[in-house]
Amino acid sequence: MYDLIIVGAGLYGATIARKAMDAGKKVLVLDKRDHIAGNVYTENVKGINVHKYGAHIFHTNDKEVWDFVNKYATFNRFTNSPVANYRGELFSLPFNMYTFNKMWGVVTPEEAQAKIEEQRKAAGITEPKNLEEQAISLVGTDIYEKLIKGYTEKQWGRPCNELPSFIIKRLPVRLTFDNNYFNALFQGVPVGGYTGLVENMLKGAEIRLGVDYLEDRYKWDEMADTVVYTGPIDAYFDYKFGPLQYRSVRFETELLDIPNFQGNAAVNYTSTDEPYTRIIEHKWFEFGKDAEGNDIPCTVISKEYSSEWKLGDEPYYPVNDEKNGALYEQYKELTKDCSVVFGGRLGEYKYYDMDQVIAAALKKAEEII
Secondary structure, three states, X not given: OEEEEEEOOOHHXXXXXXXXXXXOOOEEEEEOOOOOOHHHOEEEEOOEEEEOOOOOOEEEOOHHHHHXXXXXXXXXXXXXXXXXXXXXXXXXXXXXXXXXXXXXXXXXXXXXXXXXXXXXXXXXXXXXXXXXXXXXXXXXXXXXXXXXXXXXXXXXXXXXHHOOHHXXXXXXXXXXXXXXXXXXXXXXXXXXXXXXXXXXXXXXXXXXXXXXXXXXXXXXXXXXXXXXXXXXXXXXXXXXXXXXXXXXXXXEEEEEOOOOOOOOOEEEEOOOOOOOOEXXXXXXXXXXXXXXXXXXXXXXXXXXXXXXOOOOOXXXXXXXXXXXXXHHHHHHHXXXXXOXXXXXXXXXXXXXXXXXXXXXXXXXXXXXX
């Protein structure tokens, strides 16, 4: 009945669906949620596009990916410049000259570099063996203690000296006053939210929501030449070797009858005094304006709480340590004898930025269409 059935209406599934339909294929998209767009889903609340599953800022250096998404949405000029709040003190993120000046009173890049080097040497780190040592070698002890340690331990639920160093290797550190968190040529947020972007990508596909593919997979498999599965790989194989580990996130979202809560889209809370990792104020992703360009008199905030994942929770971040890597390889081996195509963050047990998801899906679409 269908050339492709795609399980999951997020960015990976929507990209393959779009390329398949452009090639004249008949596509059915299934999703167990009651909406499309996966974790980039946005819903309009009083004129504010609320990022339901956490903040998403699109950024990429890949011109092909940027051109692709711009066919289906207009992107604004939003630049990600988060702020760190440590017990009421505010610091710039990424770590830049504003951060170093506030922390140490230094005013030149040379002074900042010397301070970092002094603290790195005092810590006696030559080859970083864990996240704590990697962070200190990048930005020194003071910044690690105030702006990294508490936040990271809340996020991962583990001491920093038990976390692998690679988690923090992409930490932006700049000896300039550049406040742009991402080093990307292209950056922004879709005007009107991500749901509209995915809706446009899926135009022409048959979509069935509230459908759990795994409950009746054999029925669906018989209805298509190819099935693309973007759900958890361990769930597909009935947790044969045991569940993979994830970190999950819980959101407390409030509509406030004030025009401005924190003056920025994202504020990270880096001390363990607060149980949440950050507060998102959604209106600032679109500069506090509604679709008609009017100032919005209210605001919506979301507090994010990181937690250990358990069966039944929403999986967010794969725990890519040695144990889980080995477990994933066992599941991956099973896919070799399986006609289903596995892809995306959950299907490949891999942390993907949005542009990487789309790039991977474009490549996979060429293979299977």
